[in-house]
Amino acid sequence: MPHAGTMSILRKRLHDFDDVLNGEEIDITSLKRLCFHGVPDEGGLRPLCWKLLLNYLPSTRASWSETLSRKRELYKTFIDDLIVMPGEADVDGERVDVTLQDHPLNLNPDSKWQTFFKDNEVLLQIDKDVRRLCPDISFFQQGTDYPCKAIVNVSGSKRLHRRVQHTVLRSANVERKGLGITKQIAVSVRKAVEDYAPLAEGGEAHWEVLERILFLYAKLNPGQGYVQGMNEIVGPIYHAFACDPDHQWREHAEADTFFCFTNLMAEIRDFFIKSLDEAEFGINSMMSKLTRQVKVNDHEVWLRLHQQELCPQYYSFRWLTLLLSQEFPLPDVMRIWDSLFADENRFSFLIHICCAMILLLRDQLLAGDFATNVKLLQNFPSMDIQIVLSKAAALAGKTLNSS
Missing domain, CATH: 1.10.472.80 (Ypt/Rab-GAP domain of gyp1p, domain 3)
Structure with a gap:
């Protein structure tokens, strides 16, 4: 059992966090000082602290609801607009076959098929990486309690892992050529025995959610795209948010993770771009x-x-x-x-x-x-x-x- 003195210190630290986090105006300087010494695992405070530290939530508590509603709705539009399915279109709310207007051999750069094939090249690397994330724990193989309805409630054609084509991989890699044995750099020290399997229709594993987050990030950042290793950055953020004890926060772990990951990548993007x-x-x-x-x-x-x-x-x-x-x-x-x-x-x-x-x-x-x-x-x-x-x-x- 924890020592009484340790418990007393923990209670004081939790009290200090509560004082800062429950204010109408969050004192970010005080929050940073507390978080620097570690956010206690008890109390489920880390998800909220990270959202504030990564500039996703504003310091004014009264504006949280509007910010979260706007960002989460925006993320839904990303899913609807950027996960392109060729061969069909929405007309007055109904899906209509448009194969005659657009087809796999269409060379028009505006063709949905051309976009689809390019997307699959990026997906190949993302799919491979997220299926092997943190193999020493079972979390990412498990199903989320909040699968994306816009994905799982359709015919299944928008589930990204189904689209992966084993074609030539062109996405970037954290490996740098010309550094000899640094080829080992990009190799995970924790190898999975086998790739994670997708869940049955109607369900989604956590790694499938991460695949979608990384895919959308790559689509929205074409100048950088996806670079191997980004899965290791987004994983801990999503794990923290998807394990939030408050189900109202946990339900939106995907959208919240996307924006926190995007903000973090804006700060460390230079690490991933060879020209920089x-x-x-x-x-x-x-x-x-x-x-x-x-x-x-x-x-x-x-x-x-x-x-x-x-x-x-x-x-x-x-x-x-x-x-x-x-x-x-x-x-x-x-x-x-x-x-x-x-x-x-x-x-x-x-x-x-x-x-x-x-x-x-x-x-x-x-x-x-x-x-x-x-x-x-x-x-x-x-x-x-x-x-x-x-x-x-x-x-x-x-x-x-x-x-």
Whole structure:
């Protein structure tokens, strides 16, 4: 049983969160300060905190209802307008066969068939990725209590997983060519034994919901599209929202996740666009910052990695791009993201966490050869996440309270 002192601290922290979250005007600065130390798992507060931290909900409570209603209705229109089904159209509310006007061999760029085929190329990668998300837990294989009626109540033709054609894949990948063994970067450290299966008609598994979110995001962001690894970003957000103890929030987990994911991607999109690698917040810049921080805080470790030519691309590319979502179990990832989303200097704390991870492996790295150290950094050992975060906070000149 938890120690009485621990319970007392927890009650105080829950009380502090309630004070902030129940105000008519949310003090975002105070909320960030609380969330930086971790949102308690008790009380079901994380979904609401993340919606505020990711700028989905405004700080004025009175405007929440209008904002949520407008956004959720907008998401419904995305589903209706962007999941294109060729061969039929709506005329006065009824579906009419329009095969004579449009057909699979129609080369007109406005042809629904042309859009359909292009969409399927993107779907191939999305479908593959979401079917293998977090295989160490069963959540994403389970059915949602709130399947999308606009999808499951029709003939089934709009269910995306049915449309996947095993054609040539053209979507981007988090792998960067020319980095040698970094081909391992995009490979999940948690492999599924087999792909998840779709549910029967009338039901939807959580991974099917994520497939739709990512597909719509790719359609609405054609300049970026879908990049492998985005599934690892959207997964924890959706998991938090779909497990909200309040069923009125949980019912709209899909739409809320879409907009929070979109807002988060607007902040980290530079990580996923190769042409922006050298930008201030591009991935190469982030890796350089990490290298410099290691050098400043432990010159001996930095020198060891430098002499072995163990470049940060070999391990930290994935750490930074995917916000550590593949390095730790999901509960730890969510705890890390509490601090990242609450970071006043957006994602500077991510560099501190990555540096802490390296420094905590100091003895092994100094003793290991190149191959051993690459394997160690690409497969970060199991460790109490509070130790990692406390070390990171110390590097940032902060004190981290225990959850």
